[in-house]
Amino acid sequence: SQTIHQWPATLVQPVGSPLSLECTVEGTSNPNLYWYRQAAGRGLQLLFYSVGIGQISSEVPQNLSASRPQDRQFILSSKKLLLSDSGFYLCAWSVRASGARSYEQYFGPGTRLTVT
Amino acid sequence: KNEVEQSPQNLTAQEGEFITINCSYSVGISALHWLQQHPGGGIVSLFMLSSGKKKHGRLIATINIQEKHSSLHITASHPRDSAVYICAVRGFFGNEKLTFGTGTRLTIIP
Numbered sequence: 001s002q003t004i005h006q007w008p009a010t011l012v013q014p015v016g017s018p019l020s021l022e023c024t025v026e027g028t029s030n031p032n033l034y035w036y037r038q039a040a041g042r043g044l045q046l047l048f049y050s051v052g053i054g055q056i057s058s059e060v061p062q063n064l065s066a067s068r069p070q071d072r073q074f075i076l077s078s079k080k081l082l083l084s085d086s087g088f089y090l091c092a093w094s095v096r097a098s099g100a101r102s103y104e105q106y107f108g109p110g111t112r113l114t115v116t
Numbered sequence: 117k118n119e120v121e122q123s124p125q126n127l128t129a130q131e132g133e134f135i136t137i138n139c140s141y142s143v144g145i146s147a148l149h150w151l152q153q154h155p156g157g158g159i160v161s162l163f164m165l166s167s168g169k170k171k172h173g174r175l176i177a178t179i180n181i182q183e184k185h186s187s188l189h190i191t192a193s194h195p196r197d198s199a200v201y202i203c204a205v206r207g208f209f210g211n212e213k214l215t216f217g218t219g220t221r222l223t224i225i226p
Contacts, residue, residue, distance in 0.1 A: 038157075043217060044204070044214075046213055046214060049213070088157050090157075090159060092159075104161045104164045105161060105214065107160070109157070109158050110158065
């Protein structure tokens, strides 16, 4: 069966510090991978998605970046955190879609980031 | 106006009541997802549907493509159903993006 891991579970970082959140998926190959953010009191927002190694699409311009160094590894980074980066960060995966077909997305446990 | 609107935003009901949560969207879609987010933040996918109706246990999801509307129903509600229920839609043809509603917070009182 497939599992998705995220770490750390919680993180408190000062403004201006760097960030690295990691997500790994087990039990599947060639997944689509996603990073979402949920700010306090707001809905989920797609930040990045990846359909393969080194292939990253950004949905929202910001001071965050994403990388996919391996097939089942997705990393969210920042060089300098802002207060507005606080939120709940979720990684998700889905079977790689072909054409118009849709697949369910499976979410990791999330990382709660507080920037102070 | 958001592309995905959910109603109600908050819903409190007694245990055993029949629950309906609504989702309306304004764009063409290839699929609609219903997700459940528990207080700790974890998200579980409940349904993905593109037409008709699906049922898992006490949960039923329906979608009307012509009216751009979906409903999530919970029969015989239980306190453990208390969570935020989120509707999300996917566009067409290679667009991997899901657009999310802001969620419905459901509280079931024993």
